[in-house]
Structures are given as structure tokens and as C-alpha cells.
Amino acid sequence: MAEIDLEWPKKDDRRLLHVVYRVGDLERTIKFYTEALGMNLLRQRDVPEEKYANAFLGFGDEQSHFVVELTYNYGVTSYDVGDGFGHFAIATQDVYKLVEHIRAKGGNITREAGPVQGGTTVIAFVKDPDGYTFALVQRPIVHDPFCQISLRVGDLERAIKFYEKALGLKVVRKVDNPENKYTIAILGYKEEDDATVLELTYNYGVTEYSKGNCLCTDCCWY
Numbered sequence: 604m605a606e607i608d609l610e611w612p613k614k615d616d617r618r619l620l621h622v623v624y625r626v627g628d629l630e631r632t633i634k635f636y637t638e639a640l641g642m643n644l645l646r647q648r649d650v651p652e653e654k655y656a657n658a659f660l661g662f663g664d665e666q667s668h669f670v671v672e673l674t675y676n677y678g679v680t681s682y683d684v685g686d687g688f689g690h691f692a693i694a695t696q697d698v699y700k701l702v703e704h705i706r707a708k709g710g711n712i713t714r715e716a717g718p719v720q721g722g723t724t725v726i727a728f729v730k731d732p733d734g735y736t737f738a739l740v741q742r743p744i745v746h747d748p749f750c751q752i753s754l755r756v757g758d759l760e761r762a763i764k765f766y767e768k769a770l771g772l773k774v775v776r777k778v779d780n781p782e783n784k785y786t787i788a789i790l791g792y793k794e795e796d797d798a799t800v801l802e803l804t805y806n807y808g809v810t811e812y813s814k815g816n817c818l819c820t821d822c823c824w825y
């Protein structure tokens with residue numbers, strides 16, 4: 604039997620490539636992501652023989668930026684987002700200014716700009732047309748503004764073990780927040796300022812979440 608190279612994964616240059624999820628109106632979401640959030644429409648295709656269309660958007664080209672792949676299934680106009688999905692996060696140098704821009708574009712601000720509970724980082728939340736939440740996070744200029752995918756998990760150590768062993772992600776930060784009864788773990792292939800990361804949130808005592816639209820995150824490597 605061929606010898607398994609256990610060292611190869613440690614040398615493999617990986618990054619989180621894109622996240623794919625379903626939307627009820629492709630043009631409505633493209634308009635919001637480009638005009639309100641500032642993303643670029645990178646490519647779009649229609650697959651009539653399979654009755655779906657999709658579009659890729661991000662803050663830069665796919666060779667160096669994390670992107671969203673939106674899927675529209677003909678005739679399906681809404682989805683249950685589910686509470687296992689937490690948020691996407693966009694880094695910006697001025698959350699207050701971006702909130703006013705999004706509000707002027709008709710965006711649904713669900714949490715006004717201000718310091719995060721128990722911390723100092725200025726954040727805000729906005730819901731997109733399908734109900735997916737985007738956290739706006741005030742940070743200095745970063746390579747890719749699309750900085751985070753956040754999921755809620757029922758067992759943090761079990762989830763960490765999966766993402767480390769199966770996908771080779773590493774825990775780059777872990778914070779327990781007993782006052783608000785949750786713990787987060789940030790996993791990435793690089794540090795938070797250098798790559799889009801996966802944030803896992805464990806709410807004390809909550810062991811199950813509805814998968815809803817069953818978000819899936821493709822991780823890919825060069």
C-alpha cells in the first residue's frame with residue numbers, strides 16, 4: 604500500500620475560496636451587493652437546462668479575493684436562512700459612514716453602528732434582501748474586505764476538530780465571553796488580517812441549530 608504523505612497538507616498553500624448560497628431574486632441581490640455593499644459583479648451565468656442561474660461577486664478578482672456564489676433556482680423566491688448561519692463580515696474603515704450609505708440605498712440596518720457588546724470594535728449589522736446578515740466591522744485597510752464567515756455550532760471543540768483535521772484550518776483566536784454566554788473560535792489558513800476566516804460561535808447550552816438554506820463554504824487551494 605502506498606505510503607501516505609502526512610507532511611503534504613502542512614505544506615499545501617490553501618485559502619477559503621467562496622461561499623455558495625441560494626437567493627430568491629438574483630438581480631435584486633446583485634443590485635444590493637454592488638450598490639450598497641460595494642462588491643463587484645465578477646461573473647454571471649444562466650443554466651436553463653437545469654433551471655438555475657448563478658452569479659459571483661466579491662471585492663476583487665477571484666484569484667486573490669474571497670467571493671460569494673449566489674444561486675437562483677427558477678421559480679424559488681425565498682429560503683429559510685436558518686439560525687445556524689450567523690453572519691458574513693465586511694471590514695471597513697468607517698462603519699458609521701457605510702451604515703448611512705447602505706441606509707440611503709434602502710438597506711435594512713438591524714443593529715446600529717457602535718462598539719461591540721463587551722468590547723471596543725465598532726460594528727453594525729445589515730440584512731440583505733433574503734435575510735442573510737452582514738456584520739460591518741471597523742478595521743484598518745485590509746487586503747480583502749470580505750473578512751469573515753460566521754456560523755453557530757452546537758459543540759465548539761467538535762467543530763474545531765473537524766475544521767482542523769478535515770480542512771487543515773488553524774485556530775487563530777479563541778475568545779470566551781461569559782457575560783454574554785458565548786465562546787467564539789476564529790479559524791483560518793492565515794492570520795485574520797491576511798485572509799478571510801471562519802468564525803464559529805458557541806452559545807452556552809445550545810447544542811443544535813436549524814440548517815436552513817444549508818450554507819456551504821468551499822475551501823480550495825491553489
Ligand SMILES: C[C@@H](O)C(=O)SC[C@H](NC(=O)CC[C@H](N)C(=O)O)C(=O)NCC(=O)O
Pocket residue numbers: 689692714718719720726738740751753755783785802804806
Ligand atoms: C464583530 C463580528 O464579527 C461579530 O462576531 S459580532 C460579536 C457578537 N457575537 C455574539 O454575540 C455571538 C453570540 C450571539 N448570541 C449569536 O449567536 O450571534 C455580537 O453579535 N454582538 C452583538 C452586539 O450588539 O455587539
Ligand SMILES: [Zn+2]
Pocket residue numbers: 690692738751753802
Ligand atoms: Zn463575527
